[in-house]
Amino acid sequence: MTGGEGYYGEAVMDKFDKSFKWDSGSVEMHPQNIDVAVIRLKDRMDLSKGAKRILVAKGGTEPQKEMQVFGWGKTEGNNQEEDPDTLQFAEISWQEPKTCRARDYEFCAYGSSSGTIRDSCVGDSGSGVECTSSNGEKYLCGVVSMGPGPPNCGTTPGKYVKIGYPSVSEFILSENRSFAVALNAQMVLVFLLSMIKTVF
Known part of the structure; x- marks a missing residue:
């Protein structure tokens, strides 16, 4: 770079x-x-x-069950090859580590809305995952790392880096x-x- x-x-x-x-x-x-x-x-x-x-997760903080991911990556139109005109976001849920072969500093997540799978896609790498604390404060709990590419984004959980992982x-x-x-x-x-x- x-x-x-x-x-x-x-x-x-x-x-x-x-x-x-x-x-x-x-x-x-x-x-x-x-x-x-x-x-x-x-x-x-x-x-x-x-x-x-934005607040950043302190060391030892695990991602929550429900989160939001933001980004400018590919969208679902045209076999997931469309670039958005506006910032996109999706509600995602924590998944078992084995579903994306996550290492200890990563977590797996994806979501769905009205039967449609939602997850990050190509172009979202490096984008943030937002969690909400018990007192309602938003904080950065993850970063988009990798997952299936178009047209398969969301078919299996994506892989995210844990911001709260100590190192x-x-x-x-x-x-x-x-x-x-x-x-x-x-x-x-x-x-x-x-x-x-x-x-x-």
């Missing part, structure tokens, strides 16, 4: 009115090759323009300490980039 540019604003394609950039030196990959990375942006994001901070949460925390990110005893605040369209 040599770098990239992202856009945000309205969750509608071609209506983004803010952008941000990064270069290859701004991307920190997980040292154990777990499918997660931290991107350091060159400029501050305008949090009044469709971007916001993942510690990695995110350590990468953000030098940027004066607000911390508390429970969680760390970072940017959720799943609501942003990126190009490489």
Whole structure:
């Protein structure tokens, strides 16, 4: 990766009115090759323009039974080959680890609505999975990793990285300490980039 540019604003394609950039030196990959990375942006994001901070699951936190996944990946039309014009989301449910051969730092999930299978698809990789705490706060509990490709997205559960897995949460925390990110005893605040369209 040599770098990239992202856009945000309205969750509608071609209506983004803010952008941000990064270069290859701004991307920190997980040292154990777990499918997660931290991107350091060159400029501050305008949090009044469709971007916001989100809590991140603390170490040891397991994903919930019911979650939401967001992204700009392929949709169900035309054998799952259509690109969406708006940000997509799906309600997904935790599944047994054996259903997607998840390792200890991953979890399996997919969902259904009115008999139609819902899950992430090609183009959603790196997007966030959102959980809700007992007091109603939203927090980042997973990241889309991999799963069946079109036209089979959703036929078996997709594979997601657990943000609360200790080495993942510690990695995110350590990468953000030098940027004066607000911390508390429970969680760390970072940017959720799943609501942003990126190009490489």
